[in-house]
Amino acid sequence: MKTRALSAAMVVIAIVGLTHCSASMTTIPPQPITVAISQFPPLTMANNSTALVAATVANDTAGVNWSCTPVGSCGTFNPTGTASEATTIYTAPASAAMVTIIATSVTDSSQSASTGVDVTSNFTFYLSGLETGTNFYAVAGTASIDSEGTVINGETEYNDADGITSGPGPDDIVGGALTVDDTGQGTLMLITSNPSVGVGGTETLGIQYVNANHALIVQFDGTATSSGSLDFQTIPTTLGGSFAFALSGVTPTYVLGSREVSNSLVTGGVFTTDGVNVTNGKADVNSGGTLVHGTAFTGTLTGPDAFGRGTITTSFTDDQFSFYIVGPEVIRIIDVDEGDSAVGSACGQGDTAGGFGDSILGSAVFEAQSNSLGFLYDIAGELHTDVMAGTYAGVADTDEQGVVARGSAISGAYEIASNGYGQITITNGGAEDVTVMGMYMTDPTLNLLDPNNTTSGLGGALLVDIDTTLNGTGVLLPQSDTVTGDFAGTYTLGAQMFDVTNLTIGWEVDFVGNGTVTAGTLSGTALVSDPFFTLSETGENSGVAIAGTAVPDGVNPGRYTINDFSEELGSPT
Amino acid sequence: MRRSRQSHRQTGEMQDFIERAIMNQLFRGLGALALLGIFSLGLQDQSQAQGQGQTGAQAGTDAVRPVGPFSYDAPKETTISGKISSVITRPAAGMVWGAHIMVETPAGTVDASLGTLLMRGKNPPSFVEGEQVEVTGEMKTLNNQQVFLARMVKVEGRAYMIRNVNGFPLRDKEDSGESRAGVRKDVQP
Numbered sequence: 201m202k203t204r205a206l207s208a209a210m211v212v213i214a215i216v217g218l219t220h221c222s223a224s225m226t227t228i229p230p231q232p233i234t235v236a237i238s239q240f241p242p243l244t245m246a247n248n249s250t251a252l253v254a255a256t257v258a259n260d261t262a263g264v265n266w267s268c269t270p271v272g273s274c275g276t277f278n279p280t281g282t283a284s285e286a287t288t289i290y291t292a293p294a295s296a297a298m299v300t301i302i303a304t305s306v307t308d309s310s311q312s313a314s315t316g317v318d319v320t321s322n323f324t325f326y327l328s329g330l331e332t333g334t335n336f337y338a339v340a341g342t343a344s345i346d347s348e349g350t351v352i353n354g355e356t357e358y359n360d361a362d363g364i365t366s367g368p369g370p371d372d373i374v375g376g377a378l379t380v381d382d383t384g385q386g387t388l389m390l391i392t393s394n395p396s397v398g399v400g401g402t403e404t405l406g407i408q409y410v411n412a413n414h415a416l417i418v419q420f421d422g423t424a425t426s427s428g429s430l431d432f433q434t435i436p437t438t439l440g441g442s443f444a445f446a447l448s449g450v451t452p453t454y455v456l457g458s459r460e461v462s463n464s465l466v467t468g469g470v471f472t473t474d475g476v477n478v479t480n481g482k483a484d485v486n487s488g489g490t491l492v493h494g495t496a497f498t499g500t501l502t503g504p505d506a507f508g509r510g511t512i513t514t515s516f517t518d519d520q521f522s523f524y525i526v527g528p529e530v531i532r533i534i535d536v537d538e539g540d541s542a543v544g545s546a547c548g549q550g551d552t553a554g555g556f557g558d559s560i561l562g563s564a565v566f567e568a569q570s571n572s573l574g575f576l577y578d579i580a581g582e583l584h585t586d587v588m589a590g591t592y593a594g595v596a597d598t599d600e601q602g603v604v605a606r607g608s609a610i611s612g613a614y615e616i617a618s619n620g621y622g623q624i625t626i627t628n629g630g631a632e633d634v635t636v637m638g639m640y641m642t643d644p645t646l647n648l649l650d651p652n653n654t655t656s657g658l659g660g661a662l663l664v665d666i667d668t669t670l671n672g673t674g675v676l677l678p679q680s681d682t683v684t685g686d687f688a689g690t691y692t693l694g695a696q697m698f699d700v701t702n703l704t705i706g707w708e709v710d711f712v713g714n715g716t717v718t719a720g721t722l723s724g725t726a727l728v729s730d731p732f733f734t735l736s737e738t739g740e741n742s743g744v745a746i747a748g749t750a751v752p753d754g755v756n757p758g759r760y761t762i763n764d765f766s767e768e769l770g771s772p773t
Numbered sequence: 774m775r776r777s778r779q780s781h782r783q784t785g786e787m788q789d790f791i792e793r794a795i796m797n798q799l800f801r802g803l804g805a806l807a808l809l810g811i812f813s814l815g816l817q818d819q820s821q822a823q824g825q826g827q828t829g830a831q832a833g834t835d836a837v838r839p840v841g842p843f844s845y846d847a848p849k850e851t852t853i854s855g856k857i858s859s860v861i862t863r864p865a866a867g868m869v870w871g872a873h874i875m876v877e878t879p880a881g882t883v884d885a886s887l888g889t890l891l892m893r894g895k896n897p898p899s900f901v902e903g904e905q906v907e908v909t910g911e912m913k914t915l916n917n918q919q920v921f922l923a924r925m926v927k928v929e930g931r932a933y934m935i936r937n938v939n940g941f942p943l944r945d946k947e948d949s950g951e952s953r954a955g956v957r958k959d960v961q962p
Contacts, residue, residue, distance in 0.1 A: 334893040362946075453946045457925065459934045460946040489845075489939025575843065575942055576870060576889055601870035601889065603842050603915050626839075633841025668939045669844050700870040700889050701863055707889065 231259040233305050235313040238285060241301065244318040244352050245292045246344060246506065248434075253277075255303035255313055257284035262306035266290075274299040275319070281306065295412075295432075296321040296347040320344040320352050322433035324508060324524045326532040327405075327419060328448065328543045329426025329696065330572040330708040332731055335360040336450045336464070337424055338543035339403075340534040342433060342507040342524050343373050343390060351376030351390060355507045357522050357534050358397045361450055361462075361541035366394060370509060370522065376402075383714050384409030384692075385727065387420060388430070398423055405430075406727035406740070408692050408712035413652035416694035418710035418729045422739040425729040427696040427710045432652050435508045436528040438475040439501065442553035444620055444640030445469060446662040448571045448673040449535055449542025451487055463488030464574030465542065466671040468638050468664030469495075470621045472553070476501055482621050483516055484638040484664055486671040493666070494621070529643055530651040544673060547651075547662060549620050550643030556620040559587045560641055561661075561676075565758065568637065568663050568674025569696070572708050575670040576601050576698045579634050581610060582679055582758050583624075590615055592624075595756040598632045600670070601700075605632050607753065607761070616641055622661070624676075633669040639676060640664070648675050682757035687750065688717050693726070699734045706732030711767075713746055720760075722748045728767060736769040744769050842915055845922065845940020853878050853885075853921065854907040857928070860900045862892055869915050874900050876908060876921075885910065885921040888935050888942045898945075904928050911940070 239254035255264045263283040268274035268290075275293045282288045290301060297319045305311040326340040341356025354373030357366040371394040380386030388405040395401040399421050406420035413432035419425055446468035453462045469483035478499030485492040495516050501523075503510025508525035512533065519540065523531040529548030535541055552560070562585055569578035581596025591613050598605040610630035616622035620641035626634060642648060644659040663674040695711040709732070715724015728741040735741075748765035855878035862872050868884075872892040876883045885908045891898065900906070910923040924936040934943050 450944070456937070456943065457932060457934045459932065461934050461943040462946065463937065463941055463943050488937050488941040488943070490937075573890065573942075573944055575940075600841070600843055602867070603869065629839030629841065631841075633843050635839055635841065667841075669841055669941070671941075706893075 233260040233308045233311045234258040235264055235303055235305050235311050237301075237303060237313045237315045239287060240315050241290055241317050243316075244320055244344075244346065247292055247294055247296060247319055247321045250289050250291045251317075252287040253290050253301060253303075253315075254282065254285055254287040257305060260284075260305060260307045264303040264312075265306055267302045267304065269300045269302070270297060273297055274301075290317075292317065292319045295319075296345060298347055318346045318350075318352070320346045322354070322435075322507060323415075323430050324433045324526045324532055325405075325417060325428060325430040326524070326534065326543055326545075327417060327426040327428030328571060329419060329424060329710060330706050330732075331360055331424040332422070332706060333360070333362065334706050335362045336541060336571055336573040337361075337364070337426070338449060338534050338541050339397075339419075339426070339428070340522065340524050340532045340543060341370065341373065341390075342509065343376070343388070343430075344507070345378050349378035349380075351378065351388075354390070355505075355509050355524075356390065356392060357536050358394065359534060359536055359538075359541040359543075361452070361537070361539055364394075364396045365536060365538040365541075366397075367536050370507075371397070378407070380407060380409060383725070384415070385712070385714060385725065388417065404740075406710075406712055406729060406742075408694065408714055408727070410650060410692045411653070414650040416692060416712040418694075418712050418727065420727060420729050420740050422731045425706075425708050425710045425731050427694055427712075429649075429694075431526045431530075431650070433508050433525060434527045434652075435504055435525050439504065439510070439525060439528070439531070440473055440475045441529070442470065442472045442480075442549040442619070443529075443531075443546040444549060444642050444662045445471065445533065445544060445546035446640065446664050446673045447533060447535070447542040447544030448574075448671075450540055450571070450573050452537070452539035462540075462573075464571055464671055465540070466571075466574075466664050466666075466673050467542070468544075468640055468662055468673065470549070470619050470640050471497070471499070471546075473499075473501055478512070478514060480619065481514065481516070482619070484666050486664065486666045489668040489671070491666055491668065526651050529646050545662070547642040547648055548646055549641065550645055552641070552644055553620065554618055556616050556618055556622075556641045558585075558590050558614065558616050560616060560644070561585050561587070561592075561614060563679040564660070564676050565679050566663060566674060566676040568634070568665055568672045570670060570672040570698075572698065574672060576700070576707070577632075577634070577670050577672065578698075579631055579672075579674075581631070582756065583610065585614065595753070595759055596626075596631045596634075598634055600632050603632065605630065607756070607759070614639065620661075623666075624663075633667055634665060635667055636665075637674075638664040638666050648677065679758055684720075684752045684757075687752075687760070688719070690714065690716050691722075691724075693724070693746075697734075701734055707734070708732065709734050711746075713744070715746060717750065720750045720752070722746065722750060722762065722765075726767065728769060730769075735767065738769075741769045842913065843922070843940060845911060845924075845936065845938070847911075847924075847938040849911050850909055850924065851912070852907060852909045853883055854905070855879070855883070857900055857902050857904050857906050858882060859902060867916050868918070869920050874906065874908075874926075876906055883908075883921050884919065885923045885926075887923055887926065890942045890944050891926075891933055891935050893944075898931065898933055900928060910936075 241251035266277035337360035343354035355370035404421035471481035481497035497516035499514035583594030612627040713726025753759035871889040
């Protein structure tokens with residue numbers, strides 16, 4: 201009985217329990233809300249590019265809010281909130297970053313899901329110099345680099361007009377690494393798909409950042425040496441407007457006196473484009489001292505692609521050109537023909553296009569030089585204009601293969617047409633064989649050396665030497681400050697040196713570096729690319745101490761001489 | 774102006790050839806009609822630059838263009854001949870850049886500048902002391918030294934084009950040997 205009674209009690213308890221349990225199930229909270237990313241962005245994205253992302257929300261209908269880190273520099277979402285499974289457009293930030301994208305439940309902020317994106321920045325670069333085979337060569341391209349310095353991808357073209365010409369189409373950049381110290385000095389390794397360039401397809405560049413958006417570069421791997429720059433890229437929706445341009449290179453081989461020869465060539469001028477058509481072109485050409493002035497031309501653009509690369513064809517030559525966009529107003533241009541080579545820039549004229557004239561040019565500094573296969577020379581100087589007379593006076597330093605005019609007075613005339621196509625002449629013989637340069641004016645709000653800098657060093661012109669004895673390219677920049685005391689602080693430097701000590705090997709040395717100027721005393725550290733062993737017994741020299749004393753010219757404010765410049769290499773020379 | 778025009782006329786075939794070559798480089802591949810039109814324009818502009826009346830800045834330029842130290846005047850060319858007494862590939866300080874050969878002529882020793890490009894590369898031409906040489910060029914005074922800027926050199930049946938009629942350095946492709954990037958092993962200090 202006891203057993204039966206106990207059993208009955210247990211049954212009652214069980215029934216009560218079950219009854220109680222059944223009542224409890226009707227009042228428990230909803231299933232927990234969960235969030236999961238259902239549509240992922242790519243693992244790597246270019247800056248400013250977009251991707252669709254979506255999240256699935258379980259047990260809720262309110263959807264998610266989108267956010268990301270690092271806050272303020274991780275990009276944006278449109279819309280910022282979505283229903284479950286609905287997509288939002290994620291726009292990557294303007295510069296490289298390791299971004300975490302987060303979807304957070306609207307209803308329960310403790311519930312979220314995230315995914316990572318490696319956002320890269322594109323940098324456009326170009327170089328020209330001398331190969332170890334003693335050929336002029338040119339390089340241009342775009343490298344996509346993430347915030348940790350990993351080169352993700354890119355495109356590049358190389359042309360020595362002597363067997364190594366990329367194409368058809370660009371070589372791929374498939375990897376690499378950017379390594380710099382806290383002074384912005386280091387190396388940029390680019391692994392390309394072309395085994396003929398660099399060391400088995402890998403080019404190593406020495407790099408000196410001027411700021412986060414601009415760097416000076418030299419090839420730094422012993423296969424060649426050259427100078428150029430690397431700049432943060434912004435690809436405009438449409439590449440349009442009026443431009444000035446200048447390129448320097450070498451001609452195809454031609455027969456002269458039973459010999460196959462070639463010579464250096466420079467060209468420059470102006471043109472207008474709407475992104476497809478090139479119109480109103482006017483070009484000067486100096487090919488080995490034979491001149492063509494003011495040739496009218498038209499042309500066509502294609503592209504740009506995701507790396508800012510496009511092509512240019514023109515009516516005044518059948519040469520094929522590729523370009524790489526730096527920004528809306530600057531493109532780097534490279535000749536990609538197998539037989540000839542050249543590289544240079546086209547720079548925008550902005551709102552001043554059509555409104556240029558002599559009055560645009562006031563006091564200015566300028567420099568120009570040959571390329572490595574031209575008549576080797578360089579010139580730097582400053583000038584001060586008389587706008588009403590269309591004349592100027594100034595001072596220049598010229599070095600023509602060791603025949604030097606130092607601190608020489610120059611004077612002459614200049615003329616600038618409304619389209620910015622102009623010319624400056626040196627009529628007093630003060631600059632040796634440099635007597636006439638094409639001068640192609642650019643946007644007064646554009647920094648020609650650092651195109652992303654919109655606040656200082658603005659305006660100027662591209663120069664092309666159109667003398668019969670020599671040719672070269674350069675820039676002219678407004679002179680804004682000649683106060684000696686202001687020449688102080690931290691600076692970067694880049695230089696391309698020709699030295700013909702040993703012709704059979706090569707004659708070019710390239711520098712980038714940084715340092716300080718204190719009371720006229722320069723002290724810094726440089727990378728020296730010396731594959732022809734002109735200054736050292738090692739080709740690539742890092743940590744080179746540089747020093748010198750800048751002595752102001754008492755007569756020509758803004759001009760300095762450094763007569764004791766020294767570089768202390770691993771094997772001092 | 775007169776000098777330029779004379780230069781253009783008197784250098785004859787050579788100049789014409791260079792111009793043709795350059796124009797071919799610039800304009801090759803264009804349709805025939807376009808080629809004729811632009812070629813004519815180019816030549817017209819060029820002739821203006823070298824000798825005829827011009828407008829604007831261009832006229833001001835050439836009318837007063839000074840003569841620089843390396844300015845080459847083809848009509849003043851002469852040809853010297855003699856034996857090579859020495860070959861200099863590493864010029865001393867103060868000498869004009871590039872390679873030089875010293876030529877023993879009846880009038881004395883002439884320092885002939887071969888420029889910066891001829892002796893470049895892996896297989897530069899060989900000049901040997903004692904070889905008979907004929908050099909066409911122009912005598913200049915550079916850094917207070919008499920230098921014969923060679924435009925063309927003939928030696929032992931070989932001829933080398935060093936400069937064009939503008940005095941511009943030429944790269945002689947045939948003497949550069951194999952020239953490729955990535956051949957660092959070929960470069961020795």
